[in-house]
Amino acid sequence: xxxxxxxxxxxxxxxxxxxxxxxxxxxxxxxxxxxxxxxxxxxxxxxxxxxxxxxxxxxxxxxxxxxxxxxxxxxxxxxxxxxxxxxxxxxxxxxxxxxxxxxxxxxxxxxxxxxxxxxxxxxxxxxxxxxxxxxxxxxxxxxxxxxxxxxxxxxxxxxxxxxxxxxxxxxxxxxxxxxxxxxxxxxxxxxxxxxxxxxxxxxxxxxxxxxxxxxxxxxxxxxxxxxxxxxxxxxxxxxxxxxxxxxxxxxxxxxxxxxxxxxxxxxxxxxxxxxxxxxxxxxxxxxxxxxxxxxxxxxxxxxxxxxxxxxxxxxxxxxxxxxxxxxxxxxxx
DNA sequence: CCCGCGTA
DNA sequence: TACGCGGGG
Numbered sequence: 001x002x003x004x005x006x007x008x009x010x011x012x013x014x015x016x017x018x019x020x021x022x023x024x025x026x027x028x029x030x031x032x033x034x035x036x037x038x039x040x041x042x043x044x045x046x047x048x049x050x051x052x053x054x055x056x057x058x059x060x061x062x063x064x065x066x067x068x069x070x071x072x073x074x075x076x077x078x079x080x081x082x083x084x085x086x087x088x089x090x091x092x093x094x095x096x097x098x099x100x101x102x103x104x105x106x107x108x109x110x111x112x113x114x115x116x117x118x119x120x121x122x123x124x125x126x127x128x129x130x131x132x133x134x135x136x137x138x139x140x141x142x143x144x145x146x147x148x149x150x151x152x153x154x155x156x157x158x159x160x161x162x163x164x165x166x167x168x169x170x171x172x173x174x175x176x177x178x179x180x181x182x183x184x185x186x187x188x189x190x191x192x193x194x195x196x197x198x199x200x201x202x203x204x205x206x207x208x209x210x211x212x213x214x215x216x217x218x219x220x221x222x223x224x225x226x227x228x229x230x231x232x233x234x235x236x237x238x239x240x241x242x243x244x245x246x247x248x249x250x251x252x253x254x255x256x257x258x259x260x261x262x263x264x265x266x267x268x269x270x271x272x273x274x275x276x277x278x279x280x281x282x283x284x285x286x287x288x289x290x291x292x293x294x295x296x297x298x299x300x301x302x303x304x305x306x307x308x309x310x311x312x313x314x315x316x317x318x319x320x321x322x323x324x325x326x327x328x329x330x331x332x333x
Numbered sequence: 334c335c336c337g338c339g340t341a
Numbered sequence: 342t343a344c345g346c347g348g349g350g
Contacts (some may be wrong), residue, residue, distance in 0.1 A: 040334045040349085056350050057334075064335045190334075266350040307350055313337070336349085341342105 007245040012214045022073040026158035028172035036061030050307040052168035068191040077146045079154040087236035105207040105333025144291030156180045156280035180279045183288040185209040227257045240264035295321045
């Protein structure tokens with residue numbers, strides 16, 4: 001979600017080559033989990049669930065994607081959100097309201113047999129509850145993938161990891177990471193490159209966004225890019241009505257940021273938002289270790305506990321644990 | 334999302 | 342090999 005900067009940043013996206021993606025990837029955990037939960041669903045919007053009715057969509061996504069990453073030389077580290085800043089409370093309340101309304105509309109669409117609508121509303125009603133967060137972390141642990149707990153926003157922490165050289169890039173769909181100063185952002189970080197969208201197959205390639213290129217291209221400093229975002233609206237402030245990314249860009253370049261704030265957003269003090277993007281709470285210490293996936297415990301967890309088919313899980317697991325003849329992956333751990 | 338199958 | 346489709350839990 002986050003910031004509506006797409007219109008001005010999209011021109012700087014570039015397709016990612018496989019060699020761009022190797023190394024340590026800081027995964028925005030909430031972003032990835034929402035992605036899985038909203039997309040891994042049946043046509044009427046029902047998520048994957050085990051016999052006890054527990055949602056398993058995210059476990060499927062984590063397992064298959066992590067397996068692919070490890071085989072492609074991508075070392076994922078998942079960054080989980082900590083306590084959200086007070087500035088975000090309005091956004092959080094709004095999102096809850098949107099989710100609850102979507103839940104109603106999902107039920108209604110199902111009753112009326114409106115499949116397309118049902119899927120759309122089901123996506124919008126996705127919610128990360130404790131059970132999903134715990135099970136996600138447990139599976140990541142069994143896969144040997146390190147997890148980082150951000151003190152505040154995961155995106156800020158993930159961006160800091162790239163700034164400090166601990167990770168090569170942030171993987172997220174959101175552009176907010178650029179505001180937090182991530183030098184390199186990768187969107188659509190998938191391996192298969194294909195995605196089903198409204199029943200059709202569309203080719204989705206991973207794409208890179210280099211902060212430096214965005215700033216150079218737009219002729220902005222990072223501080224000014226943040227000001228543009230503030231005018232449009234961020235997770236931490238409401239935007240000015242009628243001001244889109246292009247207008248905001250023009251105004252900031254003309255030095256009119258303050259004018260717009262006083263005329264259109266008189267109640268907003270932009271300083272706390274600016275300083276949150278520039279100096280967010282981050283932990284700054286990342287002891288990361290990738291371990292070999294624990295074959296038997298993963299089978300127990302996914303298949304015995306959550307009802308996944310062993311016939312599907314085992315072959316993939318054998319590839320990444322190096323059981324059998326393949327020893328090539330051992331060098332990774 | 335991801336896999337695997339049938340098809341051409 | 343490439344794509345569309347159905348099913349996964």
